[in-house]
Amino acid sequence: MPRPPRSNPKTRTHAIELRKELTPAERKLWANIRNDKLGINFRRQHAIGNFIPDFVCIEKKLIVELDGSQHLEQVEYDTERTKYFETLGYKVIRFWNNQIMNDINGVIKVIQFALESEDPKR
Structure with missing residues (x-):
């Protein structure tokens, strides 16, 4: 039996568009984690469900989210997203854009720690 699609065509198309329009913080983090630089593969703007x-x-099963000032006004939406990802077994870590821009080494250390930590629920 074929595996069900991980998302719908509309979401996948939107993800492709987002990959073309990285924010400065996304660009900076991507430069530090792409091409298995942390010893593991990351994908950017990868559609999961909606x-x-x-x-x-x-x-x-690690998701890294970057938050700009707009996230101050969408706390409920971000909480819903996080809960959905957690139901699929993902761990979600969030950083403010200014953390990426001002302390990329600290952010990378947190990501590395999350990659090394095993979730007791799995």
Whole structure:
């Protein structure tokens, strides 16, 4: 039996468009995690269900979200997204854009720690 699609065509198309329009913070983080730089593969703007997380490591079930000022006004939406991802077994970590721009080394350390940490629920 074929595997069900992970998302719908509309969401996948939107993800493709988002990949073309990275924010400065997304661009900076991507430069530090792409091409297995952390020893593991990340995807950017990868559609999962009706949502498109900023970065995802499928193998380790880790999602990295970057938040700008607009996220101050969409806390409920972000909470809903996080809960959905967690129901699929993903761990979600969030960073503010200014953290990426001002302390990329600290952010990378947090991501590396999350990759090394095993979730006791899995």
